[in-house]
Amino acid sequence: MSESQPFTILCLAGDVKGHRFMTEAKRLGCRVFLLTRKAHAKADWPREAIDEFFFLDSLLDKDSAIKGVSWLARRENIDRIVGLDDFDTETAAVLREHLRVPGMGDTTTRYFRDKLAMRMKAREAGIEVPDFVHVLNYQRVADFLEQTPAPWMMKPRSQAATAGISKLWKPEDVWRKIDELGDEQSHFLLEAFIPGDIYHVDSIIYEREIVFNEVNRYGRPPLDVAHDGGIFITSTVERDSPEAKELFEMNRRVIAAMGQVRGVAHTEFIRSSANGRFYFLETAARVGGAHIAEVAEAATGINLWAEWAKIELAGGKAPYYLPQRRNDYAGIALCLARQEFPDTSSYSDPEIVWRETKEFHAGVIVASSSHARIKELLDSY
Numbered sequence: 001m002s003e004s005q006p007f008t009i010l011c012l013a014g015d016v017k018g019h020r021f022m023t024e025a026k027r028l029g030c031r032v033f034l035l036t037r038k039a040h041a042k043a044d045w046p047r048e049a050i051d052e053f054f055f056l057d058s059l060l061d062k063d064s065a066i067k068g069v070s071w072l073a074r075r076e077n078i079d080r081i082v083g084l085d086d087f088d089t090e091t092a093a094v095l096r097e098h099l100r101v102p103g104m105g106d107t108t109t110r111y112f113r114d115k116l117a118m119r120m121k122a123r124e125a126g127i128e129v130p131d132f133v134h135v136l137n138y139q140r141v142a143d144f145l146e147q148t149p150a151p152w153m154m155k156p157r158s159q160a161a162t163a164g165i166s167k168l169w170k171p172e173d174v175w176r177k178i179d180e181l182g183d184e185q186s187h188f189l190l191e192a193f194i195p196g197d198i199y200h201v202d203s204i205i206y207e208r209e210i211v212f213n214e215v216n217r218y219g220r221p222p223l224d225v226a227h228d229g230g231i232f233i234t235s236t237v238e239r240d241s242p243e244a245k246e247l248f249e250m251n252r253r254v255i256a257a258m259g260q261v262r263g264v265a266h267t268e269f270i271r272s273s274a275n276g277r278f279y280f281l282e283t284a285a286r287v288g289g290a291h292i293a294e295v296a297e298a299a300t301g302i303n304l305w306a307e308w309a310k311i312e313l314a315g316g317k318a319p320y321y322l323p324q325r326r327n328d329y330a331g332i333a334l335c336l337a338r339q340e341f342p343d344t345s346s347y348s349d350p351e352i353v354w355r356e357t358k359e360f361h362a363g364v365i366v367a368s369s370s371h372a373r374i375k376e377l378l379d380s381y
Contacts, residue, residue, distance in 0.1 A: 006031045007313060009080045010069065012092050014059040016043045018084035020293075020305035023049040028313055033076075035059065035069070060087060062094045069095050080312045086284055089113060090158070102315060104263070104285060111258040112265070112285040116157045116189045118258065122280045125257035127250065129280050130270075131192040135178060135185045144190060145171045153191045165223060167193065196273040198222070198281070199237065201251040202288055202296055203265045204307050206320045210252055212307070214296050215244045216331075219378070222290075232290055232363075233378055235331025236299050238371050243271070246278060254283055262316060264308045266292070291332055291354075291365065298330035298353050298367035329371045333381045334363030351377060 008031045011022060022032050026049035034045065038055045045053075054072065056064055072078070081101050083092030093109035095101070110117045119129045133144040135154075145152070154177055156164040168174050178185055198221050204212040219233025237244045251267055266288035268281040287293050293304045302325050314320045334356060342362045344355055349366065351373065356363035366377045 005077065007079050008033065008077060009082060009309075009312060010035060010072075010078050010095075011082050011084055012036075012059055012065075012088040012095075013040075013084045014088050015085045016040055016045070017289075018287075018305060019046045019049075020303055021082070021084060021309045022046055024303075024306040024309040025049070025313070028309065030309075030313065033072070033078075035065070059091050062091055065091050065095060066098050069099065073099055080315070082308075082312055084286070086113070086286055089285055103312075104260070108259045109285065112260070112283055114157045115155055115282055118283060119189070119280075121257050122254060125253060127253055127257065127280050128277060130194050133190050135181070135188040135190055141174075141178070141190060145174060148192045151193045153193050155189055155191060157187050157189060167223075194270050194272050194274075194279060196271045199243070199247055199269045199271065199278075200234070200288060200292070201247055201265075201267045201269070202292060202304060203251060203255060203267070204263075204302075204304065204311070204322065205255060205260050205265060206262050206311055206314070207316055208256070208261055210255060211320070211322045212300075212302055212325070213248060213251055214300065215239070215247045216292070216295065219333075230335065231381075232334045233331065234290070234292065234295060235374055235378055236295070236329040236371070238329075239327060243278075250278055250280065254280055258283060260285060262311050262314075264304050264311075290334060291356075291363070294354055294365055295330045295332050298365050299328050300325045328367055328369050329374045330365060330367040331374045331378045332363060332365045333378055334361065336360060337362040347381065349377060 009025050010033045013036045023046050025032050031051045032049055033052050034050045035054045081092045081095050083089035090113055093106045096103045097106050111121050116134055119132055122129050131148050133140055151167050151169045154166040198218045200216050202214050203210050215237040216234045217237050225232045254267055263285055264287055265285055267283040269278045270281055271278050287304045297303045311320055337360050340359050344362055347364055351366040351368045352364050353367045354365035368374050
C-alpha cells in the first residue's frame with residue numbers, strides 16, 4: 001500500500017452498525033468511505049475513522065447506488081465494497097459486479113440472502129432442511145399442504161431476521177395469505193414448522209477455510225421474541241458437547257456448499273424436539289445482530305467486525321492469522337424497556353462485562369470460564 005494510493009474501502013450501512021469494522025480498517029491504514037441513508041446522517045458514527053460520507057434516500061435502490069458510486073469512482077479508486085447489514089450485502093454485490101471490484105458476486109450472494117436459493121443449495125449438498133415449497137406453482141403448493149402437517153411458516157425469500165414471517169395453521173389461511181400477496185407471491189416460500197431449540201454458528205472464513213467458529217443457543221426462538229415480546233437470550237454452547245461438534249461440522253458443510261471464500265457468516269440451525277436431528281435454517285454473510293459479536297468477543301476475545309476488516313484488506317493475497325483466542329463462555333439477556341434509560345445497577349454480578357445503552361432497551365452480557373455459571377446467571381435474570 002503506497003502513500004499516494006491508500007487502500008480504499010467503501011462501506012454500505014443501511015442501519016447504524018459496523019463501527020468496529022470501520023475503526024479497525026482505519027487503524028490498518030485504509031481510507032474509509034461510508035454510504036448510508038440520509039436518515040442516518042447525524043447518527044453516532046465513528047467519525048474519526050470515516051474519511052467521507054455519502055448519502056442516499058435508500059440503499060435498496062440499486063440503480064441509484066450504481067449511479068452514485070460510479071460518480072464517486074470517477075475520482076477515487078475503490079478497492080473493496082462491503083455491505084455491513086443484511087440488506088446491504090445485495091447492493092454491495094451489485095456494485096462489485098458493476099465496478100468489477102473483488103469480492104462476493106451477485107450469484108453467490110443470493111445463497112446468503114435468498115431463503116429459497118440457500119435451501120435448495122443445502123438440499124443439493126445433502127444437508128437436512130425443513131420441507132419447503134416455493135410459492136409459485138399452485139399444484140405444488142396444494143400437494144405440500146396435503147403432505148406436510150400444519151402449522152406452516154410463510155417466509156419472504158429476502159427479508160432479514162424474522163421480518164415478514166407468518167405462522168399459518170389452516171390451508172384456507174395459506175391460500176388467503178397467497179391471495180393477499182398478489183404479484184409478490186413468488187418472493188415467498190412455505191416451510192414446515194419444526195418445534196425445537198434454535199442455534200447459531202458465527203464464523204470467520206479465509207480462503208474457504210473456517211478459521212473461527214462459535215456455537216450459541218437462543219433462549220427462545222427469535223420469532224417468538226419478535227412477535228410476543230420478552231427477553232432475547234443467547235449463550236455459548238459447551239464446545240466439547242456432542243451438539244457443538246455436530247454443528248461445527250454442519251456449518252462447515254453449509255459454508256462450503258454456499259461457496260463463501262472469505263469473510264464472516266452467521267448461520268442458524270434448529271434441533272427438532274421430535275427426533276433430535278439438526279436442520280439448516282438460514283445463513284448470512286455478515287456479523288449477527290442483537291450484539292452477538294459482543295457475546296463472541298466476551299467469550300473468546302475475538303471481535304468479528306475487526307477480523308472481517310483484516311480479511312477484506314488481505315483479500316486472499318496476503319496471509320491472515322487469527323489472534324490468540326480464549327475459550328470462556330458468555331451470554332446476553334436483552335429486552336425492551338418502558339424507561340428511556342432504565343437503571344440496571346441492581347444487576348451487579350462481577351461477570352457482567354457489558355451493558356446496553358440504547359434508549360428504551362435493557363441488557364447485559366456476562367462472561368465466565370464456567371458454562372454452568374453463565375447458565376445460572378441468565379436463568380436468574
